[in-house]
Amino acid sequence: MLLHILNRSPATSEVYRQALAAMGPDDRLLLIEDGVQGALGALVDRFAALEGRLYAQEEDLVARGLEPLCDPSVALIDVEGFLTLTEEAQKTVSWF
Amino acid sequence: MASTEIYRYLSLPKLRVALDPEGYLVDMNDWSPDVAKTIASEEGIALTDEHWEVIDVLRDFYHRFEQAPAMRPLVKAVGKALGEEKGRSIHLMRLFPGSPAKLAARIAGLPKPTHCL
Amino acid sequence: MANDKALGVDGDLLVILRHGPHGTSWLREGLDAALVAAAFGRRVTLLFMGEGVTALVPGQKSGPLGQKGTSPTLEMLEMYDIDTLLVETEALALFGLRADGLMLSAREVEAAELDELASTHSLVLTF
Numbered sequence: 374m375l376l377h378i379l380n381r382s383p384a385t386s387e388v389y390r391q392a393l394a395a396m397g398p399d400d401r402l403l404l405i406e407d408g409v410q411g412a413l414g415a416l417v418d419r420f421a422a423l424e425g426r427l428y429a430q431e432e433d434l435v436a437r438g439l440e441p442l443c444d445p446s447v448a449l450i451d452v453e454g455f456l457t458l459t460e461e462a463q464k465t466v467s468w469f
Numbered sequence: 470m471a472s473t474e475i476y477r478y479l480s481l482p483k484l485r486v487a488l489d490p491e492g493y494l495v496d497m498n499d500w501s502p503d504v505a506k507t508i509a510s511e512e513g514i515a516l517t518d519e520h521w522e523v524i525d526v527l528r529d530f531y532h533r534f535e536q537a538p539a540m541r542p543l544v545k546a547v548g549k550a551l552g553e554e555k556g557r558s559i560h561l562m563r564l565f566p567g568s569p570a571k572l573a574a575r576i577a578g579l580p581k582p583t584h585c586l
Numbered sequence: 587m588a589n590d591k592a593l594g595v596d597g598d599l600l601v602i603l604r605h606g607p608h609g610t611s612w613l614r615e616g617l618d619a620a621l622v623a624a625a626f627g628r629r630v631t632l633l634f635m636g637e638g639v640t641a642l643v644p645g646q647k648s649g650p651l652g653q654k655g656t657s658p659t660l661e662m663l664e665m666y667d668i669d670t671l672l673v674e675t676e677a678l679a680l681f682g683l684r685a686d687g688l689m690l691s692a693r694e695v696e697a698a699e700l701d702e703l704a705s706t707h708s709l710v711l712t713f
Contacts, residue, residue: 375704375705375710387636388604391604391635391636394676394697394698394700395602395700395701395703395704396701396704397701397702397704397705398701400701400704463705464708464709464710466704466710466712467712468712469712530665533658533661533662534658534659534661534662534665535654535658535659536658536659536662538662538665539621539625539666540625541624541625541627541666541667542625542662542665542666545665545667546665583618583621584618584621584622584624584625584666585625
């Protein structure tokens with residue numbers, strides 16, 4: 374299992390498509406920084422194929438006041454959760 | 470990478486050739502066979518035909534690729550140009566002892582090789 | 587398990603180049619990372635993805651202010667024994683390019699094959 378990390382918003386950048394294209398069937402995607410916009414109910418359909426493998430950095434959502442708009446299908450993780458995800462992955466791949 | 474900082478000058482008759490702190494030419498256009506001989510002699514090397522053919526390979530490499538090669542590609546380039554017998558690191562170590570890619574690039578008037586640390 | 591798959595490309599390092607020449611320094615930085623790894627004997631695969639495929643367009647020149655381009659560096663890859671060049675089929679189509687019209691010969695891979703590449707290399711770096 375690889376952990377892919379995306380820090381660009383799907384509203385302004387097509388980079389999320391590259392991340393999705395490179396992801397294997399067990400890989401996980403973590404949204405950080407502006408990437409957390411992808412966790413919003415209005416945008417999360419871009420990641421529909423991931424079903425339960427989509428994570429978002431909670432601190433980044435909170436800082437942007439976006440936590441209330443976050444879709445329930447997205448797993449929110451704190452810094453410790455980030456470490457756990459990283460440890461569980463064979464390697465990480467960054468998309469920016 | 471070539472530095473623009475002048476650290477010292479090479480002493481040649483009627484010429485002042487600026488070197489950077491690592492001994493590479495500040496201005497590549499200053500290079501001449503006499504400059505090469507002077508840099509080499511500072512390192513205790515008297516240039517022979519075997520040195521010159523490697524210097525030619527290096528200058529061709531730079532002309533084509535705009536960078537000085539690290540050791541592995543230098544060995545490969547020398548092998549392609551001068552034959553397998555010479556395309557060996559031991560041959561280059563003998564001609565340019567220590568750090569052949571760096572020393573040979575300095576003598577050939579090229580910038581520091583980019584991809585060897 | 588990954589070795590049973592169709593593509594059969596593996597290595598120590600996969601460098602994914604997603605930016606074209608001249609606009610930013612990402613392409614150059616990605617190539618530098620690949621060259622350093624190759625200089626130390628690592629087996630490197632380059633994947634040109636998205637906008638990165640424009641790095642392989644023939645006939646590139648230096649920039650308007652004389653900035654060095656990246657095409658001489660691409661020509662140099664074979665001297666560093668970097669000979670596994672892959673190009674994303676979808677990206678070629680996006681830019682109206684053809685694999686047989688590129689400055690270097692590169693093998694096409696489809697987006698669906700990319701996850702295999704990520705899993706068959708020990709390290710993946712995106713640029």
